[in-house]
Amino acid sequence: MIKETLNARRLLCPLPVIRTQDKVKQLNVGDQLEVICTDPGVMQDIPAWCRINGHTVLETKSGNYEYIVTLEVGA
Amino acid sequence: MKKQRKAVALISGGLDSMLAAKTIMEQGIHVEGINFFTGFCVEGHTHAIREKDKARPNRNNALWVAEQLGIKLHIVDVIEEYKKVLINPKHGYGAHMNPCLDCKIFMVNKAKQWIVENDFDFIITGEVIGQRPMSQTKSKMPIVAKQSGADDLLLRPMCAKNLPATLPEIEGWVDREKLHDITGRSRKPQFEMAKRMGIDDYSQPAGGCCFLTDKYYSAKLVDLWQSQGSKEYELDDIMLLKVGRHIRPKANFKLIIAREEGEGRFLQGYKKDFISMHCSSHTGPLALIDGTISAEDLYFAASIVARYGQGRNAEQVDINVIDKDGSERTIQVKPLKEEEIHKEWHV
Ligand code: SF4
Numbered sequence: 001m002i003k004e005t006l007n008a009r010r011l012l013c014p015l016p017v018i019r020t021q022d023k024v025k026q027l028n029v030g031d032q033l034e035v036i037c038t039d040p041g042v043m044q045d046i047p048a049w050c051r052i053n054g055h056t057v058l059e060t061k062s063g064n065y066e067y068i069v070t071l072e073v074g075a
Numbered sequence: 076m077k078k079q080r081k082a083v084a085l086i087s088g089g090l091d092s093m094l095a096a097k098t099i100m101e102q103g104i105h106v107e108g109i110n111f112f113t114g115f116c117v118e119g120h121t122h123a124i125r126e127k128d129k130a131r132p133n134r135n136n137a138l139w140v141a142e143q144l145g146i147k148l149h150i151v152d153v154i155e156e157y158k159k160v161l162i163n164p165k166h167g168y169g170a171h172m173n174p175c176l177d178c179k180i181f182m183v184n185k186a187k188q189w190i191v192e193n194d195f196d197f198i199i200t201g202e203v204i205g206q207r208p209m210s211q212t213k214s215k216m217p218i219v220a221k222q223s224g225a226d227d228l229l230l231r232p233m234c235a236k237n238l239p240a241t242l243p244e245i246e247g248w249v250d251r252e253k254l255h256d257i258t259g260r261s262r263k264p265q266f267e268m269a270k271r272m273g274i275d276d277y278s279q280p281a282g283g284c285c286f287l288t289d290k291y292y293s294a295k296l297v298d299l300w301q302s303q304g305s306k307e308y309e310l311d312d313i314m315l316l317k318v319g320r321h322i323r324p325k326a327n328f329k330l331i332i333a334r335e336e337g338e339g340r341f342l343q344g345y346k347k348d349f350i351s352m353h354c355s356s357h358t359g360p361l362a363l364i365d366g367t368i369s370a371e372d373l374y375f376a377a378s379i380v381a382r383y384g385q386g387r388n389a390e391q392v393d394i395n396v397i398d399k400d401g402s403e404r405t406i407q408v409k410p411l412k413e414e415e416i417h418k419e420w421h422v
Contacts, residue, residue, distance in 0.1 A: 010344050012314065014112055014135055018152045038344075041135070048138040053147055065340065 003032040009066070013041035017049050020071075024055065027073045032058065034070045042067050050074075080248040081105040081195040082230070083186055086148060087284055088136025090277040091201030091233055094268050096144055098232040099199050102249045106199070108148040109189060110137040111182050113157040114313050115286045136278045143274070153185065154310055161287070162306040166218075171293035173285065175207065176215060183223035190228070197228045197243045203265075204234045204258045213237070233257050233265075286317065295321055298422045302329065302366065311348070315365075318342065321422040322379060328366030329422065330376055332383050347399055352380055355405060356393035359384020374408055381410035 006023050008016035016037045023033060035046060040062070046069040047057045054074035061068050084096040086108035100106045141148035160181045164174030179202075186198045204213050216238060220229045227242040235244065236256035244251040257264045269277060286292040295316040300306045302323070315331060318338050323329040331349075333339035339361045342351070349363040350373075362380045364373075377394040386392035387410045397403050 014110075014116070014138075014150050015152070017135070017138070018112060018150050021150060045135045045138055048135065048142055049148070049150075052138065052141050052145075 001030050001032065002027070003034065006033060006035045008035050008037045008042070010038055012039050013045050016042045017045050020046055020049065020069075021053075024053075024071075024073055029073055029075050031073045032070060033073065034068060037067045037069070038065060040067055042069060046071070079105055080197075080243070081107070082197050082199050082243070083107055083109050083149075083190055083193075083195050084146075085182060085186060085198070085200045086110050086137045086140055087201065088140055088278055089201065089284060090262075090265055090269060090274075091203060091206075093140045093144065093201070093274065093277060094265060094272065095199050095201040095232040096140075096146065097272050097274070098254065099230075099249060100144065100146070102253060104249065106144070106146050107195070108137065108141045108144070108146050109186055110148060110150045111153045111157075111185060112150055113161075113178075113285075114154045114310055115157075115161075117284050117286060136284070139278070143276075149189070151185065151189075153181075156185075157181070158308070169288070171288055171290055172296050173287040173293075176218065179219045180222045183219055183225045183229055187223060187225045187228065196248065197230055197241070198225055199230050199232055201233055202231045204237055206260055230254075286313075292316060295422050298323060298329070302326065311345070315345070315363075319363075320383070322416070322420045323422050324375065324379060324417070324420045325372065328364055328368045328372060328376065330362050330364060330379060332362040332380060333360040346397060347401075350396065350398055352377055352394050352396045354381055354384040354386055354392050355395040357384050357386030357389065359386065359392075374406060377406055378408040378411045379416065381408055382413070382416060384410075386410060 006019060008019050016035060016039060020035050027033060043060055050057050050071050056072045056074060057069060058072055059070040082099055082104050084092060084106050086092050096106050138148055160177050161174055164177040166176040169175050183198060190198060202211050204211060220226055230241045230243050231238065232254045234257050235251060235254035237258060240251060243249045299312060318341055319331040319333050321329055321331055333342050342361050342363055345363055349365060351361060351363050353359055353361045360383050364376055368376065373396065381392045381394060389410065391407050391409055393405050394408055395403060395405050
């Protein structure tokens with residue numbers, strides 16, 4: 001299992017979702033990805049994207065105008 | 076065993092593409108969604124930036140539709156490729172800077188490439204004959220199918236009965252009888268269909284889902300192109316057109332002035348790319364200067380920016396000017412009066 005971080009700061013939705021989608025394609029089942037964003041929209045969009053594509057959101061957190069979603073890649 | 080047929084549905088986030096996908100899913104076809112991000116999609120963007128829009132559901136409608144339908148959604152970044160569609164549309168623009176017909180051809184073509192790469196059988200869209208004046212007339216439908224290269228692999232379930240049969244119908248993958256024959260601008264048939272299908276929550280964006288159909292946005296885009304003498308653009312350029320008050324008092328520069336805190340925060344991210352200024356003696360918005368500006372113009376710009384802050388009625392205010400390299404200085408100016416801000420400066 002590897003854990004990677006994706007810097008999606010300054011990108012507006014849906015770009016953080018697109019970058020997440022592209023990054024997840026390079027990962028394997030069980031890998032984790034932490035996505036760091038500045039658009040609060042990701043707090044809805046990345047979990048929605050995970051739900052429809054079979055990935056699991058492990059944590060969402062925010063502070064100091066940053067929004068961080070950590071997910072685990074599903075099958 | 077009968078082969079499981081697969082279709083990709085162009086999902087815009089609106090009701091029609093949702094109904095089209097559902098119609099085909101009900102016939103036992105495996106459907107996945109595809110959504111193209113051109114850079115001009117209304118999704119999220121200004122909602123995320125502007126406080127006043129916070130009350131609206133801050134959701135991506137395409138993702139939401141896919142979730143309601145229970146299908147996968149592939150969002151494709153076409154920002155770069157879309158430039159040639161917008162800059163030089165073979166079929167011209169619509170009422171504003173929307174090159175709808177070329178855009179449709181482009182998207183269906185991309186979907187065609189996608190089905191070949193992903194071993195899908197056909198493409199569906201939510202198009203309805205006569206719904207849009209430019210791209211959805213009966214005469215335009217074959218143009219999209221032909222010029223996109225999708226030909227008879229493009230099925231429009233909402234109006235299929237009024238169009239020649241496509242391969243999925245001819246081959247019996249879908250039952251043509253169960254497709255629809257909607258035409259015209261009335262939305263009633265769609266609302267009734269939604270009700271029948273048990274869909275009661277859907278988005279109906281008032282201004283559509285694309286900034287290019289917006290009069291004010293289009294004017295800003297034209298201004299950008301005119302000012303730089305070419306139709307080129309980068310993603311940041313078109314993003315900035317969605318944010319703030321744009322004022323061009325002289326041909327050589329434009330001010331982008333935040334209208335509220337959320338926009339100010341967003342514009343902060345561009346301080347390395349533009350000279351920026353804000354009032355330091357009173358509360359006031361952040362402004363970016365787009366263009367090349369002389370020392371004299373700088374004072375002029377500052378007096379305009381001062382107009383939009385709390386010090387607008389003061390004799391003199393301090394304006395903090397920050398260069399791209401971060402060096403700062405403060406200049407004193409008298410805010411322009413309301414009547415001195417010419418209407419035609421507003422882009
Ligand atoms: S409204 Fe925008 S996205 Fe839709 S077809 Fe026209 S140009 Fe393309």
